[in-house]
Structures are given as structure tokens and as C-alpha cells.
Amino acid sequence: MANLKEIRNRITSIKSTMQITSAMKMVSAAKLKKAQDAITAMRPYSSKLTELLQNLSATSDSDAGGAYSKEREVSKVLLVVITSNRGLCGGFNSSITKTTVRTIEEKYSNVEVDLFAIGKKGGDVLSKQYSIVATRNDLFDDLTFNNVAAVAEKLMEMYIDGSYDKIELIYNQFKNAATQLPQVEQFLPIKPIEDGDVNTANSDYLFEPSKEEIVEALIPKSLKTQLYKAIRDSFASEHGARMTAMHKATDNATDLRDELLLTYNKARQAAITNEILEIVGGAEALNN
Structure with missing residues (x-):
């Protein structure tokens, strides 16, 4: 019977776990819908703004983009690593930390690299191996453009004061609830558009005032939008990953519960059978 009691306790524990994972799945599903709508609505605007800025910078006769677009020798790099503040979201955070380590080892092994951590999980892991110059874990508490x-x-x-020669963003791009794609995206200097696409992309525009003035006004807005899009992508990816992870956890807990119930019923049936045999054996002994 001690064995039966142990199995009952495990079944009760698993049922409690199922309730928690199922609730977390439903919460993440609700948050995912809002986050998915936000990033889906934002992507066309962000892409068009970036494309326009690249075209203007590439076709301007003067130094359009100023210090933001100047390429310089890379001796110090800043990687902005975007993860989550909470776990229980499958491989969401580990994929970003692995991508960060791989990027440093493959691209920047010969230069100095610092990290800017947005999200507690990534910062906690990477701080053991690399220099974290700043953290902003509070952004997800009130995720607004401002x-x-x-x-x-x-x-x-x-970038402007020369602290870093290159800044890149590392984050998960949202594809769907089950798929998040790690991205390494250049933030500064502004990456110019390919030469072959300049004339075609720029042929239908009239500029007032000059291209240079427009670029100067658009650059800060474009960079802010680029970072906001990356964080929004990561935010939607987090909830998609957590919803998927909690769905799988609930399914696994259900299978384990069913397995334990079967084991419990078999053990209980065996115990009852033994008791019946003992009673019958005792009755026969009395008759004899």
C-alpha cells in the first residue's frame, strides 16, 4: 500500500503541474495575439522607412547620413542582445545566447566586444563570460516607442562619440507561434542599399527640401524604429515560444498522468486480488 500512496502523490503533483502549465499557455496565447498584431502592423512601415533612408543615403552626392553612415575601422563592437526577463519558454533565450557566442567567436574574435543586455535571462548567462556595459530589463514592463x-x-x-565602431542587434524574429528565427542585424553604421537597386528604387521621388536634409531628419527616427521593431519581434517570439513550450509540457504531463493512473490501477487490482486470496485461503483453513 505504501507503493500505492507514492503513486497517488505523484498523480496529484502532476495534476497540479498540468493546471499551472495549462494556465500559462492560455495567458501566453492571449498576450501573443496582441504582440503578433503589433509587430505585423509595424513591419511594413519599418521596412519602407529603412528602404527609403538607404536609397537616399546611397544616391546623395554629399555625405548624407553624416556620422551615422560612415564606415570606419572596427576595433570595438557593441552587441545589443535581446532576450526575455522570464524563462519557461523553451529554447527562446538559449538560441540568442548561442547566436551571440557564435557571432563573437566567428566575426569578432580579433576585436574588443561589449554587450548591451535587454532582458534578464541573456544578461545573466552572458555576464559570466563577457563584459555587460548596460542592461535595460525594465523595457518589457512598459514596452512603448518612447x-x-x-x-x-x-x-x-x-557610436557618434567613438565608444564603438559598430553596433549590432541580436534578437529572435517572430515567424509564427512555433518558429522564432535568431537574427544578427546591423544597427550602426547604417547599411547602404546595394548599388544595383539604387536608380530603380529612387526614380519616382521628388525631394523637398534636399535629400541631405531629409536624410538628416529621418535617421534618428529610422534607428529608433529599427530597435523598436527588433524588441517587438522578440516580445512576440517570447510569448509564442512560451505558449508552445507550455502546450508541450501540458501534453507530456497528461501522458505521464495517464501512465501513472494505469500503473496505480494495476497495483491496486493486484493488492485486492491478494487480499481476496488471503481471505479464501483463511476460510479454507478454518473449514479443514
Whole structure:
């Protein structure tokens, strides 16, 4: 019977776990819908703004984009690593930390690299091996454009004052609830458009005032939008990954519960059979 009691306790524990994982799945599903709508609506605007800025920078006769677009020798790099503040989301955070380590080892093994951590999980893991110059774990508490714009302005200042020669974003791009794609995206300097696409992309535009003035006004807005899109992508990916992970956890807990129930019923049936045999054996002994 001690064995039966142990199995009952395990079944009760698994049922409690199922309730938790099922609730977390439903919460993430609700948050995912809102986050998915936000990033889906934002992507066309962000892509068009970036494309316009690249075209203007590439076709301008003067130094359009100023210090933001100048290529210089890379001796110090800043990687902005975007993860989540909470776990229980499958491989969401580990894929970003692995991508960060691989990027440093393959691309920047001969230069100095610092990290800017947005999200507690990535910062906690990477701080054991690399230098974390700043963290902004609070962004996900109130994810608005204005809050992200302040971070983008800080990154732009770091680039302009020469603290870093290159800044890249590392984040999960949202594809669907089950798929998140790790991305390494150049933030500064502004990446120019391919030469072959310049004339075609730019042929239908009339500029007032000059291209240079438009570029100067668009650059800060474009960079802020780029960072905001990356964080929004990561935010939607987090909830998609957590919903998928909790769905799988619930399914696994259900299978384990059913397995234990079968084991419990078999053990209980065997115990009852033994008791019946003992009673019958005792009755026969009395008759004899």
C-alpha cells in the first residue's frame, strides 16, 4: 500500500503541474495575439522607412547620413542582445545566447566586444563570460516607442562619440507561434542599399527640401524604429515560444498522468486480488 500512496502523490503533483502549465499557455496565447498584431502592423512601415533612408543615403552626392553612415575601422563592437526577463519558454533565450557566442567567436574574435543586455535571462548567462556595459530589463514592463527611443538615442551617442565602431542587434524574429528565427542585424553604421537597386528604387521621388536634409531628419527616427521593431519581434517570439513550450509540457504531463493512473490501477487490482486470496485461503483453513 505504501507503493500505492507514492503513486497517488505523484498523480496529484502532476495534476497540479498540468493546471499551472495549462494556465500559462492560455495567458501566453492571449498576450501573443496582441504582440503578433503589433509587430505585423509595424513591419511594413519599418521596412519602407529603412528602404527609403538607404536609397537616399546611397544616391546623395554629399555625405548624407553624416556620422551615422560612415564606415570606419572596427576595433570595438557593441552587441545589443535581446532576450526575455522570464524563462519557461523553451529554447527562446538559449538560441540568442548561442547566436551571440557564435557571432563573437566567428566575426569578432580579433576585436574588443561589449554587450548591451535587454532582458534578464541573456544578461545573466552572458555576464559570466563577457563584459555587460548596460542592461535595460525594465523595457518589457512598459514596452512603448518612447521608452525604446531613449535606448536608441543612447546607442547613437555611443557610436557618434567613438565608444564603438559598430553596433549590432541580436534578437529572435517572430515567424509564427512555433518558429522564432535568431537574427544578427546591423544597427550602426547604417547599411547602404546595394548599388544595383539604387536608380530603380529612387526614380519616382521628388525631394523637398534636399535629400541631405531629409536624410538628416529621418535617421534618428529610422534607428529608433529599427530597435523598436527588433524588441517587438522578440516580445512576440517570447510569448509564442512560451505558449508552445507550455502546450508541450501540458501534453507530456497528461501522458505521464495517464501512465501513472494505469500503473496505480494495476497495483491496486493486484493488492485486492491478494487480499481476496488471503481471505479464501483463511476460510479454507478454518473449514479443514
